Structures are given as C-alpha cells and as structure tokens.
Amino acid sequence: MRWSGAYYSWTNKTIWSRIDRALINIHWYEVFDFRQNQYLTNGLSDHSPMLVQFPTSAKQRSRFQFCEMWCKHQDFAKIVTSVVSPISSSPLRQLRSVMANLRSQLSKLNRDNFANLRAQNEKARVDLINLQMKLQNSPGDTTLIQAEKDLKSRYTDILSSCLALMQQQCSDDSTRIFFAKAKQRKLASYIYQIKDAKGDLVQGFDKVGLTMQNFYKALLGEQDTTRQMVDLEVAQQVPILSKEQQVFMCKEFSDIEIKEAIFSIPNFKSPGLDGFNSGFCKVTWHKLGPLVCAAVKEFFTKGTMPSYISETRLIVLPKVPHPQIAAEFISCCNVIYKTISKLLCKRIKEITGLKDSSFPLTYLGVPITASRLTKIEYASLVEKIIARVHLWATRSIYFAGKDKLINSVIFGMFSYWASIFLLVNEVTEKITQICRNYLWRGTGDYKNAPYISWHHTCLPKSQGRIGIKDFAA
Template identity: 25%
Template sequence: MITTTNFHCALCLVYGAHGREEKRGVWEELSYVAGLCQVPFCFLGDFNEIMYAEDRKGATSLPTTGEEFKRWVHDIQLMDLALTDRKYIWFRGRSCSRIDRVLVNVEWTEKFSDIRLKGGPRGLSDHCPLIVEGTKLQGGPRPFRSLDSWFTHEGFLRMVKTEWRSLEDAQFTCKLKALIVPLRQWHKNTFGDMDKRLMRFEEEITRLGNLARIKGAIRGFYKDLYRQEYVPRIGVRDGLVKQISRDEAAALEVLPSEKEIKEAVWDCGSSKTPRSDGYNMNFIKKFWEDIGLEFIAAVLGFFQSAKLPMDLNVTWVTLAPKVEGAKEVKDFRPISMVGCVYKVISKKMGFGLRWRNWVRECVTTATMAILDAGGSSQKRAHCPVVGGRRSY
C-alpha cells in the first residue's frame, strides 16, 4: 500500500534469468502472481529480455526468447510503459539495450493516467535506474485528447516535429504514447487557466448529482447488453451466406499498399472526437510527412503478423443523449471510439483464413472503457468474445 494516497496495490521487483528455460520459469511465476492479484499491480526491474528489435542497438530482428517474452506480456494483458527520455537503459562497452521495463495492468492505469517512465543517471552500474512518475486521479483517469485548436497556435507544429524526432527509432505506438507527455505539458503551459476554469465547472456539476448511482446503472446496463450465452452457428451450407470463390478470397487478403493505407487515412473524418489513443485523424494528417511511414509500418505490421499490441485495441464508449432531458441509460446513444491505427486496419480486411486470424486478434484482445460525461474512464476491462459479441 502507498500510504500517502491510501492506494492498495501490488509491486513486484523482477530480476530476469539468462537461459531460455529459466526465463520461461520466471514468466510462469509472474503469471501466477498476476492471477493472485485482485488489485492494481506493477512488475518492474531487469527482465533481461527485449520486446522489440529497436530495443537493442544494431539488432534487426527479435530473438526467439524476445518473441516469447512479447507474447507472454500480451497474453496476460500487461502494458509496457513507454520510456520517454531515452532509447536504452543498459550499457556495457559498445553494447546497449532496453532490458529494464515497467509492466502494469489496466487497473493500474485507471488510477494513474498521467503515468510516465524515465531513466535516471547511471552512475557506476551498467543499468540506469527507472523512475516512474504519475498522479493519482479521483474517479478514473482523464483521457488524453488532441485538439484541433492547437494547430492555430504559433510554434505548435515545430514543437511536435522536434519531440517526434527526439524519440528516434522507438515503436510507432510507443512514440505516440511518449508524445502525450510533452503535449500535455505544452497544453498546460499554454492553456492552463482554461483548464482550471473547466475543472471548477466540472466540480460544480459533480456536486449536483449522485455519480456513484449513475456509474453503477451504466455499468450494469452494458454488462447485461453485451452478454450473450448462446448464438446459433450459421454457415454457408445453411443457405444464408453466399460463399465467395477462392480467387475472390485471395484478392481480399492481399496486403494493402502504402497508397491504400494513406487513402484510408484521408477517407476518415479529420475533426471527429479524438480516438481511444487520444489522437484524431486531423493530427495524423497534419504530421503525415513526419509520421506517415511509421503509421504505415504499424498497419502493415498487423497484416503481416496478425498480432495487435494491447494498447492498439482499446475501445472507448461514450454516451450521447438521444432525447432532451435523457434520464435512463436507454435514452443515450453509445458512440465507440477506436484508435487511429485500428480504424485504418478495420477498413482494409478481407474474408479468408488470414482474414479470420486478423478478426480473431481484433476481437479477442479487445479492451473497452465506458466514459462518463466528465471524460473519465470509469470502467476498463478485458473483453473476451462471447457468442460473437464483446462482453464484460
């Protein structure tokens, strides 16, 4: 327990093994610990393994143990905190890599939305110390959102380009997450007074209603709505689905070209509500010259591997009133917000075996959060597929 905030959690310090079998043993033990935890938990330390090729200087591909480590992190639904101020954390001679990490579960991020990871001075050790900073928020984390008004401010474009280039060769989604920190700071420095006024207004609204009752009703309504115990299996032999030819199926599974991916981006509305990653398509389009190739690589990475990083497959659901004076949950229209990369992926999928693997990855790794009127994410849980629908 962190006594200063009365935050009940579990912290596990890790020192990874060197051999392949020994590493598997450590991961198995950590999986057991994760299964026991009924509170937000954090694994931090030296895992003695990389998750991406760019985590090791000069590496062009992941070793077998790296692939297994990455799959293990994905399977037990952990989030790898992005390192915001440097690329490597371990140094020996000319060798350098990032083998120290901080892995947290979704419940941890619900308590600390503004969490960031940086390295400290190395001193005499081969390792730089890891410093985790974050602010606990009451009532759930406030999601990051990019604002179109930022582009009208002098110096904003230059600031983003400078910050993006400073992140060098990190994975695209990690760079997006790391970019949130300087964007938040820039927004605070530029529009700080406005945020304070909005915060006072939101506090006044909070005092007017029983938020606990409202949250409970919303959770219960959607928990029941997305639960389905049985769904009849319908196939092509039932005469309800027309089977396409092999050539048509093969054509649907051809990997999208760079041109098609860019067209899919430009086909999306620019100034719609920011997605679950905090960015709207206007942001992606404005900085396409700087981030376009990495965005394309992130999309193609899914189609080539049929694997989605957990943070790419998060859906936010916000509720908009259908009628004036809406009081019951059924009076609100749910609006889903998926990440920018996921949005483009969903526009380019076909129907064959490869397509089924793509869909299975998109559906079975889904994470959903319900947003209240104040913009806080109150409920975020892994959503397995039950009868073809997402459920809690």
Template identity: 20%
Template sequence: MIYCKATTMEVNMLKQRAKLAWLKGGDNCSKIFFQKITARRASQRVYQIQNEDGHLLTEYTVVTGEFVNYFKKLFGGSQRQPQNLDHLQTFARYLISEDEATLISSPVQRQEIKEALFDINEDSAPGPDGFSSGFFKASWAVTGDDVCRAVMEFFNGGRLLKQLNATLITLIPKNAFVRGRSISDNVLLAQELLSGYNQKKLPPRCTIKVDLQKAYDVVNWDYLLAVLRLFKFPNRFILWVEQCITTASFSISLNGNIHGFFSSTRGLRQGDPLSPYLFVLVMESLHLLIKSKTQTDDNFQFHWRCKELGIVNLCFADDLLLFCKADIYSVTVLHGILQEFKGTAGLHANAKKSQILFSKEAVQVQSQIQLILGFPQGTFPVCYLGVPLITSKLSLADCAPLILKIEARIAGWNQLKLTYAGRTQLIKSVLSSIHQYWCSVFILPKGVIKTIEAKLRNFLWKGGSERGGYKVSWEQVCKPTSHGGLGIRNIQMMNNALMGKYLWQVLTKKRDSIWVYWILKYKLKDGTLWAANDKDGSWTWKKLLKLRPHIIKGIQYRVGTGTDFKLWLDPWHPDGTLLHRYPHGPLITGLPMDSPLSTVIIGGTWQWPSEHHIDINGIITNLPDIHNGANDTIIWNSRSGIYSTEHAYTVFSNPSSAVEWAPLFYEKYDSTGRIQTGRWELNGQVKDGGDPIYGMQHTDRC
C-alpha cells in the first residue's frame, strides 16, 4: 500500500513536470516522463542571445542582465493620464446592462472561490511559491478558510497586496486567445474578400495585415480603464481590474533560475486568464474608432462587397486585417486611425512584419500606398491565424506547413518506446488536433489527406522503426470502438463534419456570425442555399456547396407558416427538392420558381392546385405535417435538434452495425485500445472483413 502510494505520488510529480496532457492511460512509464522532462529543459534553455545592437552575448550573467533590462524598458516608460472615450459610445454594439453590472460586481461567495480553485489543472505550473493547485485541493480542509478570507478581502476592500501579485516571465510562447471565440469566421470571411485578387476585372482593392508589436505588453492602463467605462462596467469592477494590473511585479525565469524584481507602468500579463478578455475589449474599442472615422466620412471608399455591412476590419486577438478600396484617401484615413490608436492605447504596428496585399487592378497606386503606411507589399499565400489565405484553390504546397508540423511532432516521439495503446492515444489527442484546425476552415485536398493518413498509419504500426507492416486496414482502425475499431477519426469525414456546420449556420441564418451575415447578403441574397451556384465564389465557398448532399442527410424541415421556405427550391418535402423531381412544375402550375411554401398553405392546411396538367399525387400523398401557429424551422436529426460535429461525423460516416459487447467493453476496460490491438495480433493480423491471413481462420466473436 505504501509503495503504491509513493509510486502514484512520483508519477503525478513527473507528469506535472513533463507536461504530457495527452497521456491519459496505457504508458505511465517513468522513462517516458524523464525523457520528456529532459527534452523540455533542453528546448527551453537559453545559452546565448543577440542584443539590440547586434552583439552576441554568451556570458550567463550578461545574458540575464540583458533580459532584465529589456523587460524593465518594455513594461515601463508610460505616464499615467486619465482618458475619455465616451464619444465612441454611439457606435458601440454592446453595453453592460444594469442587471449585468449588478451581477459582476456582486459579493463573491466561498463556493465560487472553491470552484474556481478546483477548476485549475493540477498539472499546471505552480506559482512563484512552488505550490500548485493540487496542494490546495489536497489540503483544502486546512487551507480553505485562509484562501477564502484572502480572496474575499480583495473583493470587499478593493486592495491587493503586491506580494500576492508577483509573477514570473518565462520565455515560452503564450496563448492569446479567448476560449469559446470562433476563429473560423475571420478566416472564412477574409478568404471570401480576397477572392479574385488575382483577376483584373474587379475594382482595385487592398488588404492591410497589421502586426501589433508586443501587443499585450504595451497596453496603456488608463486607456484600458477608459474602455471599461465606455462599455458601462461598474466602478467597483473597474477598481478590481485596476488593482490587478497595477500591482503586478515581475521576475525573469531563465534556465530554472529567477532574476530581477521590478514593477511595471503598462501592459497586461500574458498567462493571466483575465488578460485575453481585457485585450479583446481594447481591440473592440479600435473597431469603434474605425467605425467613427469611416462611416461618417463620405469620401472613404469601402472594400468591394463591404460597404453595405460596413466591414473595414477583422480582428482576432492581436491579428488585425484592414480592408478598403485601393485609393490614397481611404488608406490615409486608416493610417490616421492606426496612429491615433498608437497614441492613446499604446499599441502600434510592427512595420517589418506588417504587409499590404493588392489586387491586380491596384498596380498604379501600390508605391504611394506603401509610402503612406511604411509597410512592404505581401504576396499570396499569406499566413493569417495559422493558415494560408489564398486567391485560388488550396494546393499541396499551401498545406506544407501542416504536414511539416505533423512530421515534427512524430519525430519528437519516435525515440520513445511507446506501445500501440500509447501511440493510439497520441494520435487521438495530439496529432489529430493539429490537422483538425485546418479541417475546420478548409476542405483539405485529397492528396493532403492521403499524405497525413500515411504518416499517422506509419507511426501507429511502426513507431520510429522502418521495419514491420500494417497490421490492420486503416478503414478498420478508423471505425468507432463500438464497431471494433480504435476510434481514430477518418480525416475526410471529420473534415466534412467540421465544415458542414457552416452550411448549417447559413441554413439557420446564424446572425451573430459575420461570415454568415456576409454570405446571406452577397451570395444568397433572397435565395436559398440549395439553389446557390457552386461555380461562383471563392474556392472555399464552392467546396462548401459540394457538401450539400451530406448535410441533407441530417436535417429536417419543420413546416409552420411556410413563409420562410421555398416551395420548389427547399427540401421541405420527404422526397427532397420538388424542382429536381418536377423540373417543369413552376411552368405548368403557374407557381413561380421562387414561390414561398405558404402559397400552397391556406388556413393551416395544404391547398394544392388540382386543375393543372401535372401528376402531383406523389407530392400530396406524402406531405409533412403543418405546425399551425409556429414559424418555419430547420432542425438537425438529433436529440438536441442542433448541429454538432460529433453527430454529423456519425451521419456522414454511415457506420455499419455495432458489435453488441464492444461499447461496454471499451468504455470500461480498453479506452486506450491496448486490448483491441492485442486481439488483432492474436487473430493473425486480420484485415477488415474477416479474410484469413497466413492460412489462419478467425472469428470476430472473440
């Protein structure tokens, strides 16, 4: 018992230091943990740096001194001066209501404090004092009262001791995104707006890709507080935020040692869960500033297909795109906005990393626009939010960064002696997440999918070795565990399921999506998705439309008033779109092509024209029910009635019948696939379908 407890404690300690979030079971081997700890230390050690003057520094004390001086300069140098942004309130889309203000400034409860602390991952890095959340969870009976008193004292008194707000600056990448925000809207809309940049027949346009230099680190505190007042946050909440950002002190963590201790006069702490939300509010104020300057200036020329919706900028975290017609005046207006934002918020563009993209019709003004902004001209494909923006179709070369990233991850694990179960878990939790992001914004070319699957297949069966063959077909491996597979997702089907949600959003008119709003305005207009031309638009849009046969498998039209459905064009009928079955129906019945379904609904009942020369018995005998008094709705054929990627994947995959014992067995005993891979080996390396291999017969019942 004592040995088991000590072993568990050692494993937990090593897991925290190794940062193996994917390792949930199957390979709890100390050797793996030690190898990852060693690799992490080696990759994060700094031996030499180049200073601003270009000199190479190698002496450890000189290197640490350079880091401390750099961050002192970065976080300092800003003078406090109150600011006022009330003039932007007219353009604000959202303001805090009185009820919301009361809620966010209400007294904090002990249960809330406990839930917040217990929600922290035990394997996350501890604070400067060395205590992780796991310590406080384990000792809550002893430390709980003190923790709650300390937290409640801050919320009640509005004061925060500087000793409690000390933080370490670690020289590793930080996450600047807010969980739950959709990144795909920006990519999809940017892709549509850049479509045709390689053609001369369209108006001259330009897109400015702005790289905000050290965005989090240089935010002006007084500007941030003015932003909170702009959006009507209560004074008590603003005081809490001010205490959190102004009492922070910093030290540098370098090669396992701590150096320096200094305060700051500006900036937000990266890694603080509150910082991304505050930064989003700062960038929202930039959006309001842009609206105030462009929508009140009749001389400003909007980008093609942007004027009606007033689209000038797309922003996600610190990635900023600006759009306008390629003319001197409009670009000058945007340049003035960037300069004003720099003076008030402290955020300024990095001229070396920012760039301007021009359409082919903008050749005459390119040099003048570059002179105004001071940015270089960019070329396609351009990287935005981690994926390439293209003007034509997505190629294998465009996807090279994705493939290289997967190869690099696999190469880093080949040296470890992982079992099939360990490699299966790695593919599910790590490697699949790499291409899943790309799958959520692009329909990947078949060649790219085949290349990725080949690399996953090699890693699963061979690991880092060149020897050995494929034990089971990839099709069998990708089946759900309930169907005798390992539950690794089929990339093509997952790609379709992830992209299919955008068609669902268009069908249900998801108005809080700027991309959906743009599609409804410029692509569908007053038409329907099912009649949209798949020959017109960007490569991404045309590929999306080819998913309509998949989507139609999972949707159901629920007829109400009939005013929102098209009689001939929407698949409201169990037999599908009527125009496909009766192509001459509109001409013979006299009911126009774009007639609403309400044309044949009178008094809550079906009323079809019977005097015309068309056999409509097939339609009439299979009509759906009318839900009197209800609006027309589209639902997904699931319990919730709402599209989900998980359910869509099942619908698109159309799996065969499940093995009766498999769901209970895998859920309880073999979540990592260890027993399944062993079973395949015992069966003589069987292939899908039960074919005998090496002259050995087998049965699927064992």
C-alpha cells in the first residue's frame, strides 16, 4: 500500500528497522478509490502505529483534450477552415478566439461521431442496408450510388475505430489484474498530503491544492521586494555579449524557426489549458501556421503575454519516490511556453556553443548511441526484465497468470526495444532463459532443466501447448 510518514516502523532504541507492512490485493482497487497508509511515530511502544485512511476525492468534470483520431474524419478539415480568417492586429487575441471555436466544434464532432462506438456501428450498418435496399429498386440512380459510397466510407471508418479499440483491449487480455494495475497507476498520482512552506503537514485534496497554489504563487507570481541591483563593477569583470551577439539575440524569429520549434515537440507532450497539444499544430499547420507564427512574434515584440494565453494547467509530477514538499514535484507548461522556450534556448546555444548532450544517452528508456549497441547497453533491458521477475517471484501468482505476465509485460518490453534496435541473439537467448525459468520455477534463476522444451512451450494452445510468444520468432 502507498505509504508516508516515518520510515522505520520498529526500534529497540539501538536497532532501527522497517518490519511492518500494509499489504493489499487487487480487490482493494475494485472497492476503494484511494487509500493512504501513514506511519506515525512510535511514542511509548517499540512499533510505530499505521493509520490507514480512505479519503474520497471529488469527481472533476472532464476537460477538453485534442485526440488525433479526429483528424481522420472527413469533416475535420472543414471545421478548421471555417474558423480561419485573415490575421488581425492582435494575433494572440485572434488565436484565442480560433481555439475557443475549434474546441466547441471538435467537442460536437466527438459526440456525434466517436462517442459510443457500438451504437454508431449499428446505426451505420442499418443505414447502409436500407440504402442498398433502395438501390436495388433504382440501380442507375446516381444520387443513391454516391450516398452508398459515402455510407460505406463512414461504416469503414467506424469499423476501424472499433478494431483499434478491440486491439487495445485484447493486448492486455482485459483481465482483472490489468484493470487493477491501471487503476493502481492512476491512484499513485494522487497527492493527499504534503508539507507547506512552514513545514506543517497538510492533509486533504483541497488543502494540498491550495498549498501547491501558494507555492507557485510565491515562486512565479510575486515580485521580490528585497532584490538588490546589479553591481556594474562586478558585471564588467565577467564575460559579456559582443555587439554582434546582442544584435543576433534581438533579431526577429522567422516563420521557419517557429515551425521547427513546434515540430520538435513530441505529440504526446501535455497540452495547455485549451486542450490542444503540439500534434494539433502540426496537423493544421497549413491553415493555422501563419496565425501561430504571428502570435509568437507578437509576444517577442510587445514583451508581454495576455493572461488568457499565459494561463496554464498546473500538472505536477513527483521527482522522488515519496515526495513531501511542493519543491519535489515538476510542473509542466503548455505548447506556447514550450515553443518560446525552445526558440530562446536555440539562440543562447548558438552563442554559447553549449551542446544539449553527448552520446551515449538515454531517451524514452532506451540508450541512444552513434554506433551499434554493445553488451553494456543491452544489459539495461535484461536488468529491467530480471527486476520484474524478482518482483513477481515474491507474490503468489498461479501458473496461468505467469504466462499472461510473460506475454503482456515482458514481451511488451522486448517488442519496444526490438522496434528500435536489431537485438542480437545473445540478448534474445538470455531473455528466453529468464522467462523459461520464471514460468516453470517461479524465479529468474536457473535451478534445473524445464519439463518441456521452449519450442513446444511456444506452440499455440490449440495444439495443446501454453502459447508463450517466442522472442526469437
């Protein structure tokens, strides 16, 4: 169970140890939305009492968030075109109006075409059948022929969406353990207690939110009345920019630079308060690109950003396993902030000559090198799999659950690496060995020969075997 408070739970005044635990199973995730285990101080006892809390969090209204599947709809381009108008004297204000109109129209598009896929699938099928019955009576009617073509296209799109949904469900086998794991990861992001600026412990979702708000107000939204002026004598003794470098820093950004900055932001990065991410800007760049460029240039020209653009949804991510204070969280910004930051960083990097990083480096969990991966780089994948197996070995998992963990979790990690790199046979054989030992012995360490060869183990269940996915296939 998720815990907070004192680390050691037992002491005899000379030895300190953490021997008390609060354990839960998957049924807890089905019954309780959130629970918190707090270790209190031991007081007069040698054991620390554990306080298990079950606070309830208020259901928040879902916010608008752009989905890439909308781009495939035939009306998406028409909606974007309908809101675009010639650039006015205030591009930032015009961009706000465009985003507001798009938000309402795309929400309606989602309700009419993407909500409740089963009902839409049945309606599209019935409409197509009825139209084809009319076409039987009038085979040469061009209006009916065109209508049938449109209905077929819509029915095909809905079937594609249903297929994508089924693939997502089948990839996790839709078992209770996977739904519980998904809920566990969601609940792990909840922040129920934190220490405020005075060091006092604050509990409750509303109070934690107020503490976070006060922290960022003090960090970003207030003026420092005790700030001292820069000493010119000290400033003259440090390196300063030349006249050419100062002119270069003040040079206006081009549309190409702004486009490169936006297109360098991955599509899955967190969106702003308006719900639009960088993926939306990329898809609609041929229509909204000039307006976005004009809005960014207006910021650099005026030096201020209106509140309706600078407002951002504060998303905090923990930097440590058990954060206690607001400073131990990372805050995320919206797309406009990321674009402006990237433009400024690029200018500064060109002047200072600093490099972002050097090889080898790790990105999205995989090592990036300028040459072929060595055994050392591959070792991180093997170590991650061994760590998962050792974690599962401490739990009572029946045999049928082991093969699902191998096919879903370990094979998913393997497929992610295999989609990027060409894995050598030595690594594949090592992963196979770990999975074989865990399947038959419950641990990743080798003890003795398995009951059945790995080739027969990987045969499908229709042939009387287990159906483990073959890593070497």
